[in-house]
Amino acid sequence: MTDHIDSEKSNRVGVIDVGSNSIRFVVFDNSMRMPNYFYNEKVMAGLGLDLAQTGKLHPKGKERALRALVRFGKIAKSMNLISLKAVATEAVRTASDGLIFCQTVLDKTGISLAPISGDEEAMLSAQGVLLGWPKASGLVCDIGGASMELAELNSGKIKRLCSSKLGPMTVLGKFSDPEKQWDYINSKFTHLINGFSEKTDALFLVGGAWRALAGLQMIRAGCPISVVHGYVVKPSDLFPTLHEVVKQTPEVLWENLNVSNSRIKLLPIAAKILLKILDSFEIEKIIFSSYGLREGLLYKSMPLSVRLNDPLIGAARIFEFDKARFPGFGDILYKWILPLFIDFDETSRRLIHAVCLIHDIHWRTHPDCRSEVCFESAIHINLGGLDHTGRVFLAWSLLHRYKAKPISKKHMKISKLLSTSQISLAETIGYLIRLGEVLSSSSSNHMGELLLTPNTLILKLDIKNKKIFGEGIAKRLQLVANSMDRSASLDYV
Numbered sequence: 001m002t003d004h005i006d007s008e009k010s011n012r013v014g015v016i017d018v019g020s021n022s023i024r025f026v027v028f029d030n031s032m033r034m035p036n037y038f039y040n041e042k043v044m045a046g047l048g049l050d051l052a053q054t055g056k057l058h059p060k061g062k063e064r065a066l067r068a069l070v071r072f073g074k075i076a077k078s079m080n081l082i083s084l085k086a087v088a089t090e091a092v093r094t095a096s097d098g099l100i101f102c103q104t105v106l107d108k109t110g111i112s113l114a115p116i117s118g119d120e121e122a123m124l125s126a127q128g129v130l131l132g133w134p135k136a137s138g139l140v141c142d143i144g145g146a147s148m149e150l151a152e153l154n155s156g157k158i159k160r161l162c163s164s165k166l167g168p169m170t171v172l173g174k175f176s177d178p179e180k181q182w183d184y185i186n187s188k189f190t191h192l193i194n195g196f197s198e199k200t201d202a203l204f205l206v207g208g209a210w211r212a213l214a215g216l217q218m219i220r221a222g223c224p225i226s227v228v229h230g231y232v233v234k235p236s237d238l239f240p241t242l243h244e245v246v247k248q249t250p251e252v253l254w255e256n257l258n259v260s261n262s263r264i265k266l267l268p269i270a271a272k273i274l275l276k277i278l279d280s281f282e283i284e285k286i287i288f289s290s291y292g293l294r295e296g297l298l299y300k301s302m303p304l305s306v307r308l309n310d311p312l313i314g315a316a317r318i319f320e321f322d323k324a325r326f327p328g329f330g331d332i333l334y335k336w337i338l339p340l341f342i343d344f345d346e347t348s349r350r351l352i353h354a355v356c357l358i359h360d361i362h363w364r365t366h367p368d369c370r371s372e373v374c375f376e377s378a379i380h381i382n383l384g385g386l387d388h389t390g391r392v393f394l395a396w397s398l399l400h401r402y403k404a405k406p407i408s409k410k411h412m413k414i415s416k417l418l419s420t421s422q423i424s425l426a427e428t429i430g431y432l433i434r435l436g437e438v439l440s441s442s443s444s445n446h447m448g449e450l451l452l453t454p455n456t457l458i459l460k461l462d463i464k465n466k467k468i469f470g471e472g473i474a475k476r477l478q479l480v481a482n483s484m485d486r487s488a489s490l491d492y493v
Helices: 059-079 090-094 098-109 118-132 168-174 178-192 208-221 235-247 250-256 267-280 293-300 311-323 329-340 346-358 370-380 388-402 409-415 420-440 463-468 471-483
Strands: 012-018 023-029 036-043 083-088 113-115 138-143 148-154 157-164 199-206 282-289 449-452 456-461 487-492
Touching (some): 012 059, 023 059, 023 293, 090 118, 118 138, 118 148, 118 282, 138 267, 168 178, 168 267, 199 208, 199 267, 208 235, 208 267, 329 420, 346 388, 346 420, 388 409, 456 471
Parallel strands (some): 012 083, 138 199
Antiparallel strands (some): 012 023, 148 157
16 A cells, blocks of 8 residues: 555655554655654554564564554555555564565555665665755764664765664664673674764764653753754763663663653663764764654655755745735745844844744734743744754744743743843844834835844834824834844834
8 A cells, every 4th residue: 555546635645664663654744845743653563572583573563563554554544645655674674574574564454565775774864854954964873673874964965874783672682781782882883884974063863762862861951842853962961861871770761751661671772872973973963853764755755946945944934824814924024124134144044034934823822822822832833944942042032022021930941042142133033023013914015124223223114104103113113122232213204
């Protein structure tokens, strides 16, 4: 059932990822550049348990996997998907009974399960990262249950691929003794990293074990945001957590993490592998990515012209057209604001653009709660190409879009992820949106022109429309000017 045909299809694409430890069924709402998760279900089947000893898929794992795939096949059929792609990774591709299992899946479910090579898996993981960071440079490391893949990125291009049987499940299956585990990991790395650049700006980590470690690091660091995707940490800050995990029992880890028992057992091995990676490469920063193989399959299906689009702006624009009162006004607002910040870097300008696009998506919320809802939404919204700092910038801007002094302990805690200059800029953007809203009534006809001098913020308005401009405009203009350490001038021309 690679492509379920029906008289009427939805715009949704299904992906089934049969891994060594888990099986995931994801349905993406096909909204061009961003992965919209319409449906997402995971089953911890454990196909790769004992694979290192037996060379075969685990009997109970096969039973659990088949039950899950029968269910997924029925759900996929009911959803009337454009397509359903099912791939299998290390356990199925290496097990002596892997192909027999694929045939059984086809016979019982109608799903054509395709084992992919290690290099294909590495490629798809790298493409998943590129879905979120189109111009990414660095090293991508995808860890599964039975294998680990590396890919080298250079300005959005994939330069090198490598796959190794270095998954935590494989290591644990071969050796129970911690020292022998270390010896095995060390022995595999010489070949694994051969040909890769020793120094890299960023290490993108993909896979459930990495995300679990990220969750623990975020708890230990007191991170005020729970979203793992886009979490950035320095290697030096991560080392204590990794060393602690290596020493911890599964029972202790279970108390701190919302992770399945089967994955908890693998975390100390995953921590050892990551320590070896950090010892083998000179890495500036670590970025955790929730986008991996499944998102890579979505990326692979996109035309090149779509792949090159900014995922943040694309996603924000989709939210605007779906939920805002006046779709398209976000771009008008950004164009009006941009002359004040034309010399800012690309990172700042794209964040400003994103704020403009999503500023009105919660207009249906009660006015008493609108600022808080906008704040929380920006922190947790499904946007690609965005790290934690970017999320807080959006949230802080939208908070000030509705309130001049929205201060609470929670707000202040989260705002610590921003620098003083970023806080100031976010507040200015929020005030500018307030001003633009009252000027425009969704149209650019009455918005006039913003000019900035060393000492003054000037708003030029058409004198023909003077009667429709109330005193609120002058107050909001002054608020913007104060945030920029300038005086305000309202000029009619």
